[in-house]
Every structure is written in structure tokens, then in C-alpha cells.
Amino acid sequence: MKTNELKKQLKGALRANDHYSQIDFLEELTERKPENLKFKYELARAYDESRNYQRALEEYSKVFYANSEKYAMAIYHMGRIMKMREQYKLATLYFNQFIDKHNHSKESKHYKKLVKAELEGCKMGMEKSMNAPKTEIFPLKGNVNRSNIEFSPHIVDYRTLWYVSLPSDEIVFLESDSMPRRRIYVAHEKEGNWVVDNMLDHPSNDGKEHIGSFTLSQDGQRMYFTLCKPNMQNKMICKIYLSRWENKEWSEPEILPEEIHQSKHTYTHPTVGLSSKPDREIIYFVSDKQGGKGGYDIWYTRYRISKHRFDKARNAGKKINTIGDEIAPSFDFESNKLYFSSNGRPGIGGFDLFEAIGERTKWMYPAKNAGKEINSSYDDLYYKPFPKNRRRAIMVSNREGSIALKHPHCCDDLFEVNWKQMLDIEYNLDFKDLASNKALKNVDIVVTARDSPEGDRIVLQRIRTDSMGRVNFKLEPGIDYKLIVESDMHFNRKLDYSTVGVKESKTTTETIKLKPIPNEEIIIPNIYYPFDKSYLTPEAMIAIDTSIYEILVENPTLIVELSSHTDSKGSEKYNQHLSQQRAQSVMNYLAKKGIKRKRMKARGYGESKPIAPNANPDGSDNPKGRAKNRRTTFRVIGELDMEVFYED
Structure with a gap:
């Protein structure tokens, strides 16, 4: 083949990200033109991308020492490879040599941020732990792992696993129509071994496109997955599709709308997360679309289930994304954690697993490294805890122990994680009616926490009591939580639970009693007015702040009537007018404090509703009775048709 034809073939392989074909073409080109450093650098990159790190290191070294000024990037990649080999010094x-060589280039600011993260990761890698290992990690036992790749695991139950695989023990060129395709497979655990049964019965497994990755909704009724194929420029492009479980079978795939996809960009790695709003789920995904923080970012769209409508795609924000790449998100419903992999944050090598608590752009803290307990110096992806058993998980990695196709660490396999030590902070709460002591079913508990001591309160999850009024949940260590309890016909309550400083696993069992909302009026004590006046005294304001105001804040759907009453001194008409002004004063004060006027109705009853005699039986004045009648009250008259504690 002529050199020009080789170059043409190389361009096609570069567009297709076909690293093995690139290697074949570049090895021939470098042999023909050994003085061409550009070909050698591209060969090093192809080896690197195919995870043949030894050969990549050799080629990077040749290029860098031949022209260190022009090919300063080579020593950056040499640093990355040394880091994966745990040669942190x-x-x-x-990395420091790279900064010296690359200091004056246009991209220096960009790479300084990456190198800063890499150097912090080297320090992490060199830290020695004196404690016993908390985890045991090993390749999944059985016949699931093959010589090619296995990824995107979904744990159906503790003995059933779905995952994506390329079932070949040979190198597969993705643009070839005759080669196997990535498909979704089903495996079952039998006597400690995971045994592949068959391909999943799903329409996506029947087409010509590769399955990129997939995920299921929490109720298992919707599957989101990616189908990938080359575009006109031979670049592999993935798009996200939806399939529904209907009539005991999966429906034909429908592509997500244009609000999600942009042309010329790829969309992959979907995972479904909890939404703090009802009738919604959040689909996180990975894309290189415009408007991101770096290369590949994590984005999200919110799906409105009953309306079958997707919101516009938005970036998950700087607490998640970096100038590097963020990939392979995976959401754990039980802990409300988003796990994902990043090479733009401090890690011990390759892609490290990170975790964040929250949703969309509202996260408790910048994503934290998941730790040496589960991360290796190579690539670690798709962390998936088992349902109801977080001490066991499945993840994807090319670490030691993965099956080699052509060279070590080339291919991703499924690994099992067993936690020998884990901090479990568990709560068992029983909810009962204060008056009757009966169990309260369908009580909603909104779990919230602040993203900083003075920051916004973030909704983390919403849980509901069962038919016995019980709820069980776990909280993460090191966080001050506030639980907002909502129940029909009961006053809301706020419960404070702190896990700050908790060092050992514990289970808390508690009975919570909710006060029913009465039909009759409730007296607001200690509200006094100057004689013949309607304005509030400072003492009256304090009484309002510590009573009705707190109730309205904690129960943001209640509509109340604010009532004022007088004794019988003065004319009936005058007392009616004065009481109306006084009720209006209370409403105006609450409105100034942020309570919406549509939730309040001011009404003066004058002397028409006494609760005690204004006069004694002999006709003499009854000061104690008149004092009881001069009162301000409220009663619940309705509820707003709205959801609370949720933001768009």
C-alpha cells in the first residue's frame, strides 16, 4: 500500500476511534519514515488509548527526548502511565517537568489544572494506611468475563445480573459489519458463580448498532439505553433511546427528543436518579456537547412520567464536572448517591470513582473520591451496590485480574466488591396519631440537608411510611439532616438528626406522634392590643412569631382564617369594626414575614362569639370572662393544591 493510501486509511481509523487499526497503520508509517515524530507521537497515543501502556511509554519517551519543546505533552502522558503503575514519585x-516545558503555551492554564489534580492524586497514592483492608475485590466468578469487554452492569436482584458484553475472544473492529456487536446479556448466580444464560429479550439486541450502555427506572418499567454507529465522518456517535415494559414485553425503542440531543455530539452512559418532585425521574448521561466544563461531562434531563415529557438537558454543574472527563454515572437509590468516574479530579490513577449526594445541580459537596477501598491505579467505573445490601457491589475495571486480550489492562471486566467494614447508620421510625395512637400510613418524609453551614437546604430524598406507619432508611455519616414530616390532617413536623461524629454503626428506633389538625379554632395566647387600638405590641409580635408563624412555615399548604374577638363593651358595630382591623393587623404582620396572603383570611367577629360570660349572673361585670373573650384565634379552613419543598 502506498504511503498516501496509508495516511488516508489512518484518517478513517482516527475518526472511528479504532485504535488497533491506527496502530497497524502507524507502525508501518513510522517504519517507512522513522524521522517523522508526528507519526511516533500518534502511535504512542494509539497505544495509550488501547491501554497498551508499556508500548505507549516507550513511544512517548522516544518522542519527548527527541524534541521536548514541541512534544511536552508526551511527558504529561508518561506521568499518567507512571501513576497507573503506582510509581508516584x-x-x-x-508532571513537574511537563509544567516547566508547557508553561508558555496557549493550553498551559488548562493543563495546569489537570496537573494540579494529578499531583494531588500522587500524594493520595503515596499515603500509607495502617488499617486492615475494608474491602475484598475480585473478578466476578463464573463465565461472565471474556477476553473482550464487559460493562454497564444492572443488578436486577441478588442473583440476577444484566450487563453489556462484546462476546468475542478476538479484537473487534467497530466499523466492520461482519463482526459481533455489543449486546445486553443475562446472568444468574448459581453456587457462587455467575453463569451467562442468554441475551436479554429486547428489541435493541436485534439491530446492527452497538449497545453503548443501559439503565432501568426505579420501578423497572422504563429502559434507557444507547445505540452507537459511525456518522458520515466515520466518528462513532451514540444516542439515547427509551423502551417501555408493556404487556409483558419491551416496546420498540424511541429516541429521546431534540431537547436532549445535538447533532455531531455523542450521548451515552445513561443512569436514572431520584427526583425530589413526584411523578418525575432524572436521567443523567454523558456527552461532549457544547456548553460543558471539559471533555465529557455529566448532564441530566428530567422526565415527567405522566406527561411523557422530557425537560431540556442541563449540565450537572461544577461540583460534578471538571476540565477533564466525567463518565459512567450510576445512581444508588438507597443512599441517594451519584457514583461516577473522573480523570479531572485528584485520584490514584486512571479513572477513579467519585460520589456525590443530591440531584441535578444541587449537591451537598463537591464530588468526593470514593477512596482506596474501591479505587485502583487503573480505570474503575460503574459502581453498583446490591439492593438492600450495600456491603456488596459490582463494578467495572481493567485492574489486575482482568482478562487480557492482547496485552494487560486492555479490557474492562466485571468485579465484585465485598465490604468487610462499613458504617451503617439506620433509622426505624413508627408514626402514630397523637390523639388516637393509631398508626399513620402514607406519611411523607422529606430528607434535607444544607450544602454548607449557611447554604441552601437541599432535598435529598422522599420516603413514605408503609401500611403499619413504619419507615426504614439509612443516612450518610458526617451530615446534619432535617426531616420534614407531612401527613394529611396532621400538622407537619421537623425532625433533626445528625450523623456528625458517628464512628460506629448504629440503629435508632423511635416513635413519632403527629398532632391532628382540629376543626375548631385555636387560641393564639398572649396577643394583646392597646386599649381601643388595632396595632400589634412588641409582645404580641413575639407571641405570633412563636405560634401561628411557625405553624404556617412548617405547614406551607395550610390555609387559615385569622380571627379576632372582643368583649361586649361598646356598641356591636364598633366591636365588629375593631376586631376586623385587629385580625387584619395579624395578617399584615405575617405577610411581611413572608407568608403568602392567599393562605390567610382575616375576619373580625366582634362580640358575637363569646367563650365566657361578659357579666355575672347577678348582672355585675365579669372581668375574667371579658378577658377570655378578647382573643385572637386561627383555624384551618383548607389546603393549597401544591407540592412543597421542591424547586424547578
């Missing part, structure tokens, strides 16, 4: 040396 040498990696640190290479």
Missing part, C-alpha cells in the same frame, strides 16, 4: 517528577 516518578510520576510527580514527570
Whole structure:
């Protein structure tokens, strides 16, 4: 083949991200033109992308020492590879050399941020732990792992696993129509071994496109998955599709709308997360679309289930995304954690797993490294805890122990994680009616926490009591939580639980009693007015702040009537007018404090509703009775048709 034809073939392989074909073409080109450093650098990159790190290191080294000024990027990648080999001191040396060589380029600011994260990761890698290992990690036992790749696991139950695989023990060129395709497979655990049964019966498994990855909704009724194929420029492009479980079978795939996809960009790695709003689920995904923080970012769209409508795609924000790449998100419904992998944050090598608590752009803290307990110096992806058993998980990695196709660490396999030590903070709460002591079913508990001591309160999850009024949940350590309890015909309550400083696993069992909302009026004590006046005294304001105001804040759907009453001194008409003004004063004060006027109705009853005699039986004045009649009250007259504690 002529050199020009080789170059043409190389361009096609570069567009298709076909690293093995790139290697074949570049090895021939470098042999023909050994003085061409550009070909050698591209060969090093192809080896690197195919995870043949030894050969990549050799080629990077040749290029860098031949022209260190022009190919300063080579020593940056040499640092990355040394870091994966856990040679952190040498990696640190290479990264610092890179900064010296690359300091004046247009991209120096960009790479300084990456190198800062890499250097912090080297420090992490060199830290020695004196404690016993908390986890045991090993390749999944059985015949699930093959010589090619396995990824995107979904744990159906503790003995059933769905995952994506390329079932070949040979190198597969993705643009070839005759080669196997990535498909979804089903495996079952039998006597400690995971045994592949068959391909999943799903329409996506029947087409010509590769399955990129997939995820299921919490109720298992919707599957989101990616189908990938080359575009006109031979670049592999993935799009996200939806399939529904209807009439005991999966429906034909429908592509997500244009609000999600942009042309020329890829969309992959979907995962479904909890939404704090009812009738919604959040689909997180990975894309290189415009408007991101770096290369590949995590984005999200919110699906309105009953309306079958997707919101516009938005970036998950800087607490998740970096100038590097963020990939393979996975949401754990029980802990409300988003796990994902990043090479733009401090890690111990390759893609490290990170975790964040929250949703959309509202996260408790910048994503935290998941730790050496589960991360290796190579690529670690798709962390999936087992349902109802977080001490066991499945993840994807090319670490030691993965099956080699052509060279070590080339291919991702499924690994099992067993936690020997884990901090479990569990709560068992029983909810009962204060008056009758009966169990309260369908009580909603909104779990919230602040993203900083003075920051916004973030809704983390919403849980509901069962038919016995019980709820069980776990909280993460190191967080001050506030639980907002909502129940029909009961006053809301706020419960404070702190896990700050908790060092050992514990289970808390508690009975919570909710006060029923009465039909009759409730007296607001200690509200006094100057004689013949309607304005509030400072003492009256304090009484309002510590009574009705707190109730309205904690129960943001209640509509109340604010009532004022007088004794019988003065004319009936005058007392009616004065009481109306006084009720209006209370409403105006509450409105100034942020209570919406549509939730309040001011009404003066004058002397028409006494609760005690204004006069004694002999006709003499009854000061104690008149004092009881001069009162301000409220009663619940309705509820707003709205949801609370949720933001668009």
C-alpha cells in the first residue's frame, strides 16, 4: 500500500476511534519514515488509548527526548502511565517537568489544572494506611468475563445480573459489519458463580448498532439505553433511546427528543436518579456537547412520567464536572448517591470513582473520591451496590485480574466488591396519631440537608411510611439532616438528626406522634392590643412569631382564617369594626414575614362569639370572662393544591 493510501486509511481509523487499526497503520508509517515524530507521537497515543501502556511509554519517551519543546505533552502522558503503575514519585517528577516545558503555551492554564489534580492524586497514592483492608475485590466468578469487554452492569436482584458484553475472544473492529456487536446479556448466580444464560429479550439486541450502555427506572418499567454507529465522518456517535415494559414485553425503542440531543455530539452512559418532585425521574448521561466544563461531562434531563415529557438537558454543574472527563454515572437509590468516574479530579490513577449526594445541580459537596477501598491505579467505573445490601457491589475495571486480550489492562471486566467494614447508620421510625395512637400510613418524609453551614437546604430524598406507619432508611455519616414530616390532617413536623461524629454503626428506633389538625379554632395566647387600638405590641409580635408563624412555615399548604374577638363593651358595630382591623393587623404582620396572603383570611367577629360570660349572673361585670373573650384565634379552613419543598 502506498504511503498516501496509508495516511488516508489512518484518517478513517482516527475518526472511528479504532485504535488497533491506527496502530497497524502507524507502525508501518513510522517504519517507512522513522524521522517523522508526528507519526511516533500518534502511535504512542494509539497505544495509550488501547491501554497498551508499556508500548505507549516507550513511544512517548522516544518522542519527548527527541524534541521536548514541541512534544511536552508526551511527558504529561508518561506521568499518567507512571501513576497507573503506582510509581508516584516518578510520576510527580514527570508532571513537574511537563509544567516547566508547557508553561508558555496557549493550553498551559488548562493543563495546569489537570496537573494540579494529578499531583494531588500522587500524594493520595503515596499515603500509607495502617488499617486492615475494608474491602475484598475480585473478578466476578463464573463465565461472565471474556477476553473482550464487559460493562454497564444492572443488578436486577441478588442473583440476577444484566450487563453489556462484546462476546468475542478476538479484537473487534467497530466499523466492520461482519463482526459481533455489543449486546445486553443475562446472568444468574448459581453456587457462587455467575453463569451467562442468554441475551436479554429486547428489541435493541436485534439491530446492527452497538449497545453503548443501559439503565432501568426505579420501578423497572422504563429502559434507557444507547445505540452507537459511525456518522458520515466515520466518528462513532451514540444516542439515547427509551423502551417501555408493556404487556409483558419491551416496546420498540424511541429516541429521546431534540431537547436532549445535538447533532455531531455523542450521548451515552445513561443512569436514572431520584427526583425530589413526584411523578418525575432524572436521567443523567454523558456527552461532549457544547456548553460543558471539559471533555465529557455529566448532564441530566428530567422526565415527567405522566406527561411523557422530557425537560431540556442541563449540565450537572461544577461540583460534578471538571476540565477533564466525567463518565459512567450510576445512581444508588438507597443512599441517594451519584457514583461516577473522573480523570479531572485528584485520584490514584486512571479513572477513579467519585460520589456525590443530591440531584441535578444541587449537591451537598463537591464530588468526593470514593477512596482506596474501591479505587485502583487503573480505570474503575460503574459502581453498583446490591439492593438492600450495600456491603456488596459490582463494578467495572481493567485492574489486575482482568482478562487480557492482547496485552494487560486492555479490557474492562466485571468485579465484585465485598465490604468487610462499613458504617451503617439506620433509622426505624413508627408514626402514630397523637390523639388516637393509631398508626399513620402514607406519611411523607422529606430528607434535607444544607450544602454548607449557611447554604441552601437541599432535598435529598422522599420516603413514605408503609401500611403499619413504619419507615426504614439509612443516612450518610458526617451530615446534619432535617426531616420534614407531612401527613394529611396532621400538622407537619421537623425532625433533626445528625450523623456528625458517628464512628460506629448504629440503629435508632423511635416513635413519632403527629398532632391532628382540629376543626375548631385555636387560641393564639398572649396577643394583646392597646386599649381601643388595632396595632400589634412588641409582645404580641413575639407571641405570633412563636405560634401561628411557625405553624404556617412548617405547614406551607395550610390555609387559615385569622380571627379576632372582643368583649361586649361598646356598641356591636364598633366591636365588629375593631376586631376586623385587629385580625387584619395579624395578617399584615405575617405577610411581611413572608407568608403568602392567599393562605390567610382575616375576619373580625366582634362580640358575637363569646367563650365566657361578659357579666355575672347577678348582672355585675365579669372581668375574667371579658378577658377570655378578647382573643385572637386561627383555624384551618383548607389546603393549597401544591407540592412543597421542591424547586424547578
